[in-house]
Amino acid sequence: MSSVNLNRQKKINDQMKEVMDDFDRFEYFFATHWKHIVYAAIAVVVIVAAIVSVKYFSNKSAAAAAIAYDKATDIAQLEKAIKDHGKAPAAIYVRLAGMYIAKKDYANARKQLLTAAADNSAVEVQWRARLNLAYVDELEGKYAEGAKNFADFAKSVRTPGSAAYAAEAYISAARLYTLAGKTADARNILESAKRFIRTAPAADRATLQSYSGQINSMLANLPAAVKTK
Numbered sequence: 001m002s003s004v005n006l007n008r009q010k011k012i013n014d015q016m017k018e019v020m021d022d023f024d025r026f027e028y029f030f031a032t033h034w035k036h037i038v039y040a041a042i043a044v045v046v047i048v049a050a051i052v053s054v055k056y057f058s059n060k061s062a063a064a065a066a067i068a069y070d071k072a073t074d075i076a077q078l079e080k081a082i083k084d085h086g087k088a089p090a091a092i093y094v095r096l097a098g099m100y101i102a103k104k105d106y107a108n109a110r111k112q113l114l115t116a117a118a119d120n121s122a123v124e125v126q127w128r129a130r131l132n133l134a135y136v137d138e139l140e141g142k143y144a145e146g147a148k149n150f151a152d153f154a155k156s157v158r159t160p161g162s163a164a165y166a167a168e169a170y171i172s173a174a175r176l177y178t179l180a181g182k183t184a185d186a187r188n189i190l191e192s193a194k195r196f197i198r199t200a201p202a203a204d205r206a207t208l209q210s211y212s213g214q215i216n217s218m219l220a221n222l223p224a225a226v227k228t229k
Contacts, residue, residue, distance in 0.1 A: 012226070061085070067157045075099045090119040094129050106136050129158060134169070138176055147176035151189050163204035166196065167211040174218055188220050215221060 067084035069092050072078035078096050082088045093116040100109035113136065116129035130153050154166045168195030170193035177186035177203035194217050197208045 038177060056169065069095075075103075090116040090122050090125040090129065091179065093119075094125060094132065096159075097129075101136065101139065104139075106140050106168060110136050123159060124161065124165075127153075127162060131165065131172075134176075138172075143176045143180035144182065147173045147182070147185070147189075150176060154189070155192070160163065161190060163200055164207050164211075167193065167208055171211065171214060171218070187219065187222055190215055192221070 009087045024190065031071065065081070067082035067090070068085060069078065072081050075096065078092070078099065081210055082092065082096075090147075093112040097109040097112035097116070100106070110133060113129045113133045117126055117133060120126055133151070134146045134149040134153065137143075137149060150169045154169035155171060157166050173189045174193070177183075177189060193211070196206070197212055197215070200208055
């Protein structure tokens with residue numbers, strides 16, 4: 001064998017020795033630390049499985065809750081569904097409040113609406129809950145208090161998408177001020193409603209147009225609508 005070939009073979013042998021040394025070192029490392037390696041691998045699998053399981057069972061639980069809420073047809077069933085599945089979406093508390101209102105149980109209706117009004121995860125439901133609280137004032141004959149609550153809502157809500165809710169509150173406030181015999185307050189809130197519609201963003205004006213005629217009609221008929229005592 002030529003010297004060139006001998007050198008080449010020696011180089012190959014040296015490289016193979018390095019590879020075998022590396023393999024031996026890995027084999028020794030695995031033999032020494034195999035428990036830690038296996039445990040670490042198991043831990044990763046367990047963590048991934050746990051994440052997948054939580055997501056699966058969370059989705060499954062949410063679906064079961066939605067079915068239970070949908071099937072509930074009375075107060076007892078809906079309250080049981082809420083109890084069984086934990087805190088419900090705000091809309092469920094608004095629905096439960098409606099059931100209490102139908103039975104003239106305004107105290108419990110108010111309790112449910114306050115829960116919904118405190119939940120800002122769905123702002124439109126939150127707005128409806130706040131409006132319905134003022135309607136409960138009206139049902140209880142608290143006209144002045146309800147009017148103020150409607151007026152406060154109307155003047156404070158300016159989030160995109162809230163224009164129709166605010167207009168409803170302006171009109172309801174005027175109606176309750178009238179029932180309370182507070183004609184001046186009724187006129188003032190209606191004038192505020194006109195300014196609100198006039199200065200509303202262009203995107204909201206089409207929605208608010210239907211309220212404009214009602215506001216003008218209420219202003220024109222306000223003196224005749226004053227409650228006499």
